[in-house]
Amino acid sequence: MNELRAASMEAKQGPRSRTTQPIVTGASVLAITYKDGVMMMSDTLASYGSMARFKSVQRILKVNGASMIGASGEYSDFQYISDILEDLTDEEFDIDDGATMDAKQIHSYLSRVMYNRRTKVNPLYNQLVVAGYKNGGYLGAVDMYGSTYKENIIATGYGMYLALPLLRKGWRADLSEKEARELLEKSMTVLFYRDCRAINKYNVAKVTKAGVEISKPYSLPTQWSYKRFVNPHLSE
16 A cells, blocks of 8 residues: 555656756866865856856855865755765764764765766766865865866866866975965966856865865956957957
């Protein structure tokens, strides 16, 4: 009887549905390692299709005292991932055995979450950046298929095409915090000029041995008087 009742309820609810494309999306996330840890930057825009709909969205999340994640792509899927990670940290707190997940473990866990949803043909439409500090900085990425890699320089979204070359050119292992921030800000300014899904309002986050710190939103100075901006058809 229970099986018949369940089948009847399912028939009333209609066929199962799947997300076939992202609706409310965030653009690029940039992150680099530096001398004291890892720094990450993203803008605060969540676009509804091509409309700049939500302009004060934070896409960098503190997971625990030594780890954080950033996300491009569908914002509701990022909220779902945030809830999963919050449940894990709550469970750790309840167990109270002194153990906490580090960034490497979170990176591995998220790869399984993303791969699991992909195999159900119901993926989470995100590119994730995982950063943490444990005897040095840790920086890794996960895509919507569950593929992962670890790097010193990571960019998602349009930043993979425009910002990554700039980050590679300017990165050094011994970058100071000031130099790391200047490099990220320079790359984000270029993205603001060229990416129509970007906004001039940013969060910068860092994770060091002192913990995770996420800045309040702020803007960067821009310059629109370049000849090519004023007249794109200007001859050489």
